[in-house]
Amino acid sequence: EPEVTQTPSHQVTQMGQEVILRCVPISNHLYFYWYRQILGQKVEFLVSFYNNEISEKSEIFDDQFSVERPDGSNFTLKIRSTKLEDSAMYFCASSRIEGDGYTFGSGTRLTVV
Amino acid sequence: SQQGEEDPQALSIQEGENATMNCSYKTSINNLQWYRQNSGRGLVHLILIRSNEREKHSGRLRVTLDTSKKSSSLLITASRAADTASYFCATVGGSNYKLTFGKGTLLTVNP
Numbered sequence: 001e002p003e004v005t006q007t008p009s010h011q012v013t014q015m016g017q018e019v020i021l022r023c024v025p026i027s028n029h030l031y032f033y034w035y036r037q038i039l040g041q042k043v044e045f046l047v048s049f050y051n052n053e054i055s056e057k058s059e060i061f062d063d064q065f066s067v068e069r070p071d072g073s074n075f076t077l078k079i080r081s082t083k084l085e086d087s088a089m090y091f092c093a094s095s096r097i098e099g100d101g102y103t104f105g106s107g108t109r110l111t112v113v
Numbered sequence: 114s115q116q117g118e119e120d121p122q123a124l125s126i127q128e129g130e131n132a133t134m135n136c137s138y139k140t141s142i143n144n145l146q147w148y149r150q151n152s153g154r155g156l157v158h159l160i161l162i163r164s165n166e167r168e169k170h171s172g173r174l175r176v177t178l179d180t181s182k183k184s185s186s187l188l189i190t191a192s193r194a195a196d197t198a199s200y201f202c203a204t205v206g207g208s209n210y211k212l213t214f215g216k217g218t219l220l221t222v223n224p
Contacts, residue, residue, distance in 0.1 A: 042215065043212075045211040056209055091155065100161065101158070101161070104148075104156040104158070106154060
């Protein structure tokens with residue numbers, strides 16, 4: 001069964017450093033998403049991406065965040081200057097139809113120290 | 114804002130019993146989805162029910178949707194220890210297509 005692949009599975013970074021979280025969505029999917037889950041809290045929407053541009057973003061997705069689809073397969077989330085409160089599990093997801101049939105990756109656990 | 118809110122927050126049952134989890138939301142939806150998450154792992158899509166559907170089955174899963182009450186339920190029949198996980202409902206609706214998740218129900222199935 002097709003999978004969404006995320007790397008790395010766990011990243012530890014110092015406060016103020018930049019991190020790039022990587023995702024390979026399912027190949028015939030057109031819509032891409034990032035969500036995050038702070039430990040013990042709800043899964044929160046960050047951003048959706050379609051046709052090489054952001055289609056929607058949440059209040060969380062401020063100027064320190066950016067997304068990119070640098071080639072035909074990868075979808076990345078960059079956090080420019082990490083803060084302690086950015087520590088969370090970050091999930092990438094993709095879907096062929098908007099709002100339907102999401103497939104999530106296994107997540108990247110980001111720890112900011 | 115529309116939000117799925119599950120209850121109970123935690124449910125502990127014996128293997129073989131049925132588990133029922135409920136979800137309520139606040140605004141109109143296009144569809145409602147249920148996900149499963151094993152501790153510290155990714156989200157696994159279980160089932161999607163559209164706003165014009167009332168009931169849907171998938172294996173041991175049965176989902177109902179009552180749009181008049183803005184609620185949904187997930188029934189897992191003949192539970193197994195391997196069903197132990199957190200279960201989340203998530204709604205898609207209105208003019209956007211993002212998933213809005215509830216806090217989840219932690220299901221523990223005791224062997």
